[in-house]
Amino acid sequence: MVNQSKPTVAIFGGSFDPPHKGHQRIVEKAIEALDIDKLIVVPAYLNPFKTSSLANAQQRLKWSHLLFDEMPNVIVDDYEIKEGKSTTTEQSVKHFNITYDVKYLIIGSDNLSTLTKWHQFEWLNSHISWVIISRRGHPLKVNGLKSYRTIMLDANVSSTDIRDEKDLQYVDKKIKNSVKEILEGNE
Numbered sequence: 127m128v129n130q131s132k133p134t135v136a137i138f139g140g141s142f143d144p145p146h147k148g149h150q151r152i153v154e155k156a157i158e159a160l161d162i163d164k165l166i167v168v169p170a171y172l173n174p175f176k177t178s179s180l181a182n183a184q185q186r187l188k189w190s191h192l193l194f195d196e197m198p199n200v201i202v203d204d205y206e207i208k209e210g211k212s213t214t215t216e217q218s219v220k221h222f223n224i225t226y227d228v229k230y231l232i233i234g235s236d237n238l239s240t241l242t243k244w245h246q247f248e249w250l251n252s253h254i255s256w257v258i259i260s261r262r263g264h265p266l267k268v269n270g271l272k273s274y275r276t277i278m279l280d281a282n283v284s285s286t287d288i289r290d291e292k293d294l295q296y297v298d299k300k301i302k303n304s305v306k307e308i309l310e311g312n313e
Contacts, residue, residue: 133163136230136257137222139206139215141285142169142186143179144305145193146296148283152259155277156232157199160257165232166222167194167202172212180289181308183207189301216246219254232257235264235276236284242270 136156142149157165169186172179179186190202205221206213215231222228231254233241238258241247256274258266262282268274283296292309294302 132227135164135226138232139168214245
């Protein structure tokens with residue numbers, strides 16, 4: 127009998143504005159640590175908690191493809207970008223559940239303080255396991271999470287710091303010049 131089960135996946139969504147070496151390490155560590163068939167990187171058209179991004183959606187998607195396409199078992203998906211608007215995580219999970227068994231959502235510990243404000247948090251909390259990437263300065267406050275696991279990561283870098291400081295040391299050489307041009311064009 128042919129196994130009809132859907133591939134098990136983790137979703138790693140974000141603005142990726144710009145994507146950096148910390149994001150790359152998160153993907154590598156998640157692939158190692160989680161029992162999944164694929165990891166889906168989902169660049170947001172616009173984070174529901176933000177009003178704008180430095181780079182436009184197509185540029186952030188291009189950067190994500192350049193950094194993640196060559197990684198084994200990683201798919202960069204443009205679902206949220208094709209939506210052309212801010213898309214809730216719950217809507218994306220339901221979309222990917224058509225083709226896959228979405229088991230995990232990967233988030234940074236900096237998201238824990240606002241997690242219960244996410245659209246349909248209770249639904250998400252009952253349908254997936256949270257994978258929390260530890261970040262210095264953001265305590266692991268996991269009260270109320272039904273199922274979670276943590277991945278410790280020592281990369282203390284954020285896209286915000288890269289944008290604010292215009293510091294490209296944590297940006298992969300594949301996209302460094304492109305990121306630099308956008309940063310310099312937005313001074």
